[in-house]
Amino acid sequence: MEQKIIFGDVYRNKKVLVTGNTGFKGSWLCTWLISLGADVFGISNAIPTNPSMFQELGLADKMKHYFADVRDLGEMRKIIYEIEPDFVFHLAAQPIVSLSYSEPVDTIATNVMGTTNVLEVLRNYTKPCTAIIITSDKCYDNVEWIYGYKETDAVGGKDIYSGSKGAAELIFKCYYHSFFKKEGGTVQVASARAGNVIGGGDWALDRIIPDCMRSWSEGKVVEIRSPKATRPWQHVLEPLSGYLQLGERLYRDHTLNGESFNFGPKPEYNHTVQEILEDMSLRWHFENSKEAYQVTGDIKFYEAGLLKLNCDKALFHFQWKPTLNYHTLIEYTSDWYYEFYKNSGNMFSYTQGQIEGYENLASQAHLVWTK
Template structure:
């Protein structure tokens, strides 16, 4: 069994959460609020319609600022008002294909946005921990199919991966130069491919399936044989929260951790995920393979070894990859049938924390 967040720890903690309007960010601020944390959000307005942020509402938040992560003055003002105990940095340009179209903006957001946040955080007195979320794609991937460990070489063949690897280096520099001397513990979290209800981002597998289903269209799948470390959003966030606790308490023995499914699980290809989600939503298989179409290069195989997270935090994925797929599909199916988005999120948080 995996460890779960300690409600006694989080109750009353002031948390500055960047990217709170995004898919993972919305799940994070709902769960943190339910744990008793005082969450201040900082992010841009969501880029799609609908969004989980809008569907779920913002009740339970202490405050939010809608602004760019690269705005140093807005960041400084929001941080000063929040006076956080913990910073959880999730704001990012997170789409691989967009990074090919907008490489400068991707590096600017993911690297300079992170640097501006860390710079704005330097004067804070109450701050004890910072967790910067990067990605499973920070590793220099040789397509060997092996599962990467935290000590593997960082790199990136596409602008998104490269920008996140650079953000890791920038975070380590600020940790060693400015935060460690002050006793502020700083870590980075490398999460696998996240599935879950309420993701309406462009150019992502499950949201694309849902949009195609609603529109009655056939879905194009770019790389149906590619494998990814699939995990449910709650498993990923559980790892982030446990890492934050350890950083705050000074018990984290490492400064970077992978969070993903067990390497013992069979690797699941994109096409299987698409078919499984469609089946769980009561749909026929309505996707087509477009892998022969000219497109930007994406890695065929990607896997993480999360063994260090188990050794350091007693964390492991509670849901298997097939369970994660099913939980995500059921969320979307119930939502499109008229159920309330916030209730669906809360229900899955309850089921997850009670071990159902």
């Protein structure tokens, strides 16, 4: 694929480390960074799902990967010092809400101490480095109000997963004020908050889109728990464009050091689970949506309901905003899985094609990061 001059071309020939690179978002981010001409490295403790986007795209042959646990401070220090990265995107986490109920200690250890270990290694790092710490929109103390949460709102949560993400943000804040705030420091840090992303290549458990695609690929009807539940849907490339643009801006503008940014969809992208499944079923050529899903009353665990992000800060500082409309979001997600299950195509090339299409749409919308 022809390399483009986007994100100020800051990633070309740079060493970029992605923790959690074998996961859904990590695999998409690594694929995009490869397209941008970066020298990409990854750290993760396992291949999290089967199938796995990391494996289906053959990313192990296209980047340098280390199997290691972010909870192991000594191993993290050894690997990061060996790589000597110019950029770090920390995505490694226990990302499944339902799993946090059965494995709360592991969730807290990974999400809190894993983040702490990355920051601790960078605290004594002597080379210039730009680090983006990614948490989640669930880091906010969700009081179910109708307003979008701003970066200055309280963090926390009633469930283990939300609490672990809120705690990770507190650790980030403490490390910034204690160590990274000093003028002339070599390491610049910022945190990014996004959530509820969908897109091809996600096979995580207890997520509606992966559950749906697994069932449809086997000719089965998918069971859904809460058809009227509303979520602010966004394609995975949307927050990734925010992370990459934040990395570029922090690299150039150190006044953003220590800041946190939300990356979420437009408010009108709130749709019910039932609406999104009906629209996706059309892309899979179902003639009747009743053949695609059925409702079950089995509510397995508590999960906070309404949650919206206010993204005015990212718009103000570097004019970031979402690219895809709702229909293109459905098209990108459904078609990726259809290509994988029905056509057995080259998924790395197909994924790069979707990234290029996304870049073109962003360019047509005159978004700043495409110039």
